[in-house]
Amino acid sequence: MNTNAKFGFLLAAILSVSGCSAINTAVSKRNLEVKTTMSETIWLDPVSASQRTIFLQVRNTTDKQIDIQQELKEKLTQKGYSVVQDPAAAHYWLQANVLKAEKMDPASAQGFLNSGYGGALSGAAIGALAAASATSHSNTIGAAGLIGGAIGLVGNALVEDVYYALITDVRVVEKTDNKVTSTEVAQLSNGNSGALNTSISSVDNKKRFQTRVLSNANQVNLEFEEAKPVLVEDLTTSISGIF
Known part of the structure; x- marks a missing residue:
């Protein structure tokens, strides 16, 4: 030779x-895979059909254009709930804020790359x-x-093995006939050596629940616009599953 x-x-x-x-x-990693995890389970008491009303408030504080409100509204409607515009007329308030939407570091997040x-x-x-x-x-x-x-x-x-994630904070408020005492505590930094604690107590007829939802999308050479529809689909399915 x-x-x-x-x-x-x-x-x-x-x-x-x-x-x-x-x-x-x-x-x-040729196929797109999406996984959604909720940090805490929210248990709601069963209610009659007349009380299946929800006031929906959705925010997006990321730098990306993400709209989950319409899809979330459709999923709730399919479950038999009416989405109303007046919070005073709703038995439930559902508040969600898309906190983070970004490309994850595969090495630190999943260790695959x-x-x-x-x-x-x-x-x-x-x-x-x-x-x-x-x-x-x-x-x-x-x-x-x-x-x-x-x-x-x-x-x-x-x-490139790419991961994108949506991190969403969720709050559910449920009206009740009983009086509920709520205490909100906030800690504010006071320079480098101290902190200021503030607490507010109130009595009303609302029970409040909070959870956080993480949705991950993974595929080789994945672009965010490709991942966004399935991330929104999984996220709204998870949130609507609370009801």
């Missing part, structure tokens, strides 16, 4: 091995070892190692 043929064979082997990580990611530099170094090492087994020429060994490293970098650059 001449030198050119040997070198071509080495490059093919390097390409195959160096691209394994990227190929595995592309194949295993290997370092790009790690893949490049592995490619370089494999290239050098493969060349050494076929030729003793130091220039060929160095060139093969560099090409293997470049292949690892390119592969990891083209294939």
Whole structure:
């Protein structure tokens, strides 16, 4: 086998091995997966059909255009609830704020993504070892190692394991015939060495519940606009499931 043929064979082997990580990611994460988790369960007492009225208030404090109100309203209506405009006429208040909508760091969030530099170094090492087994020429060994490293970098650059998340705070208020005492406590920083505690107590006929919902979307090379519809679908399904 001449030198050119040997070198071509080495490059093919390097390409195959160096691209394994990227190929595995592309194949295993080719389908969009969405998971939604609620931090706390909210238990509501069963009510009659006449009391199935909800005042809906939705906010979005992220930097992205996300509208969950219409889809949430449709899901509640399908469950037999009427969404009303007057909070005084509603048996329930449902308040939600989309707090965060952003690309997550796969390494810290799920631990699925290997370092790009790690893949490049592995490619370089494999290239050098493969060349050494076929030729003793130091220039060929160095060139093969560099090409293997470049292949690892390119592969990891083209294939990215992406996670997007929606984090939403949810509050449910339920009217009751009983008197309910609520105490709200706030802590404000007072410089670097102190804090100011403020508490407000009130008595009314409303029970209040709070929870947080996390929806994760994962796919290779995922864009937020692709993830948004399924994230909103899962999020609104989870919130409407409270009722």
